[in-house]
Amino acid sequence: MSLIVQKFGGTSVADVEKIRAAARKAIRAQHQGHRVVMVVSAMGKNTDRLLELAGEFGPNPPAREMDMLLSTGEQVSVSLVAMAIASLGSRAVSLTGGQIGLHTDSSFSKARIRSISTERIEKLLDDGNIVVAAGFQGIDDDLNITTLGRGGSDTTAVALAAVLGAEACEIYTDVDGVYTTDPRLLPEARRVDVISYNEMLELASLGASVMHNRSIEFAKKFGVPIHVRSSFSDSQGTMIVAEQESESAPVSGAAMTPDEARVTVLGVPDIPGKSLQIFSAIAERKIAVDMVVQNIGDGGKADVSFTVQRNELETTLSALEPILESIGADGITHDDQVSKVSVVGANMANQAGVASQMFRALADAGVNIHMITTSEIKISALVRRDQASDALRAVHRSFKLHETPDDAKSWSQIKADREAEGVEVETLISRLRDDALEALTLTGISLLDGQARVTLSGVPDQPGIAADMFERIGAAGIFVDMIVQGYDGEDGSTSVSFTVNAETLEASLKVANEIAKSHGMRAVQGEAGIAKVTVSGIGLRSHTHVATLLFRTLSDNDINVEMIGTSELQVNAVIDSKSAEAAKQGLEKVFAGSLY
Incomplete structure (x- = not known):
């Protein structure tokens, strides 16, 4: 049975109705025959509120305590999502970063992932559960809670998809895909069907907020297809894979x-x-x-x-x-x-x-x-x-x-080409040490x-x-x-x-x-x-x-x-x-x- 990872950002779980909508997407995927792992961010403006509270005690709170505080936002979200799934008649178990076995270094507020233990998740999936995992967080060797920094939930989701061998990692957000530039700045921006890891890495580092560059790094290393989709519609979205949309267009994004x-x-x-x-x-x-x-x-x-x-x-x-x-x-x-x-x-x-x-x-x-x-x-x-x-x-x-390039290819065409040519995406997963997932x-x-x-x-x-x-x-x-x-x-x-x-x-x-x-x-x-x-x-x-x-x-x-x-x-x-x-x-x- 194939496995997919679904990630829902803060705007996608901002209130009860949106949480129910996210739960329905996961249940639908399970009914279609997939094992499902959800990765969830903190609700809406929850993190901002926690930062305001911390600010009441001075401008430079201890980094360890900030990670302890900020990690609670995701814990609220995962428990509510699991409750929503239960209320809709399916089974779910929520897990913190530590409980899913996500081990990091001790760089508080910007920790890097060293390893992920998958045994507990695999057992829960085998028992028929949807696993709801807290994004953005892990634990270090001393069992301190650590956070991954900006884009941490995206990074968690793609890292889990990599180690679990997922068919794809679906990123649900408030936009319906990756655009040639930020559509909030240029309304004429075009949604692309496919964009390559290399192109997305550069665009993410340049401020394309739909994805964070660390998550794309994981996807490129391990050949994880990322599907960027809207939380609020069933539109096609954008696939981030090894291949680019066009073989002729000199520029794919700005x-x-x-x-x-x-x-x-x-x-x-x-x-x-x-x-x-x-x-x-x-x-x-x-x-x-x-x-x-x-x-x-x-x-x-x-x-x-x-x-x-x-x-x-x-x-x-x-x-x-x-x-x-x-x-x-x-x-x-x-x-x-x-x-x-x-x-x-x-x-x-x-x-x-x-x-x-x-x-x-x-x-x-x-x-x-x-x-x-x-x-x-x-x-x-x-x-x-x-x-x-x-x-x-x-x-x-x-x-x-x-404008769409004349030779633009869809994801279905790329998959068909791969199968016809017997092409397998080269990955580094078999050569990376178990304790160095995010190493250089x-x-x-x-x-x-x-x-x-x-x-x-x-x-x-x-x-x-x-x-x-x-x-x-x-x-x-x-x-x-x-x-x-x-x-x-x-x-x-x-x-x-x-x-x-x-x-x-x-x-x-x-x-x-x-x-x-x-x-x-x-x-x-x-x-x-x-x-x-x-x-x-x-x-x-x-x-x-x-x-x-x-x-x-x-x-x-x-x-x-x-x-x-x-x-x-x-x-x-x-x-x-x-x-x-x-x-x-x-x-x-x-x-x-x-x-x-």
């Missing part, structure tokens, strides 16, 4: 992260080890860094810019200011009036012109770009907060995300040699420059890999660096010099003999120590970092080609225990 802050460490000595000092200090505070840009050294110094969530800006500054002197930096600047706009697509790595199309859309909307970072499936631009909504609308329209999972360390780098300095900080730049480069038939635009600090200008195949360096410099002349830029630099070393895996940004280990390994081998790029799936560093093999071997040694 996102806007409104509350960002940009931090720039000025005048950092351009020598090995300095990036390590900066990002080690940040990682110690468990702060997730997103856009990272290191410009090319000028006069032996470089500027390192990155973004953090706005509410973590003060903590970030307090971590960096005491070490500025030891770094040898000239100072630090920040801006908390910025937002990030991104496009994501699994096919963009194989298509030229995606970046220039995005930059042109922003330019035509009069939106200025302050920073740029790219990865294989994501392009992000930092813009002024008051221009963020216009920026999102512009890129959404430019890539025609409101790396899928490879690679090296791309034979690269070159071009940098334009003194780029005017005004709309349209990036669009013109990369349209000209594309027209010359030059394929660009990494792009970074960072803070320059002179005359309000910026610097833009990009990497190309070394064979196209001469042509790239010719175009770059023409661009510099037409826009009055300060200088153009070019360098052959560079390589890109890449650490690939799942959830790299949430495991804040990955970048630190990368920088430490390069520093220990006396290797300087010229450019940096980060995403949910990769951390990239551009280095001297002569050091490339030593860098790769060093990283393979350091990350040996996390490679699968």
